[in-house]
Amino acid sequence: xxxxxxxxxxxxxxxxxxxxxxxxxxxxxxxxxxxxxxxxxxxxxxxxxxxxxxxxxxxxxxxxxxxxxxxxxxxxxxxxxxxxxxxxxxxxxxxxxxxxxxxxxxxxxxxxxxxxxxxxxxx
Numbered sequence: 001x002x003x004x005x006x007x008x009x010x011x012x013x014x015x016x017x018x019x020x021x022x023x024x025x026x027x028x029x030x031x032x033x034x035x036x037x038x039x040x041x042x043x044x045x046x047x048x049x050x051x052x053x054x055x056x057x058x059x060x061x062x063x064x065x066x067x068x069x070x071x072x073x074x075x076x077x078x079x080x081x082x083x084x085x086x087x088x089x090x091x092x093x094x095x096x097x098x099x100x101x102x103x104x105x106x107x108x109x110x111x112x113x114x115x116x117x118x119x120x121x122x123x
Contacts, residue, residue, distance in 0.1 A: 003114075004023070004096045004098060006095065006117040007023070008021050014087060018086065020036070020094055020096075021078055021079070022079040030074065030102075033050055033052055033053060033098070033106070034070075035051075035098070035107060036081045043092075049061070049068060051070040051105060052105045056071070057104055067083065068082065068084070070082070090119060091121050093117065093119075094118075095113050095115075097111075099111050
């Protein structure tokens with residue numbers, strides 16, 4: 001079955017960086033889109049980025065565009081979210097997600113989610 005395990009969260013200062021990892025298992029990444037979502041306290045979960053498992057193309061929402069990047073390592077079956085220039089409003093639980101879609105990815109509700117990792121941006 002599809003399994004996703006996030007890691008790399010923690011405390012960062014404003015302007016700092018963190019890299020999240022998502023270890024995947026139970027499916028062939030090439031035939032899936034991988035998404036990154038986050039949920040801030042008192043807010044609904046929102047999709048912020050995705051990466052195509054087949055061609056590595058990415059998509060980002062405006063709030064993180066230019067600051068965040070995504071990549072994948074098919075050999076390690078791992079997806080990454082590099083977060084730079086962090087802001088306090090980036091504080092949230094971050095989730096990795098997967099959906100069986102071949103080709104370009106899109107940001108919408110996915111079928112499978114990990115357990116999440118906390119990211120806190122504070123001085």
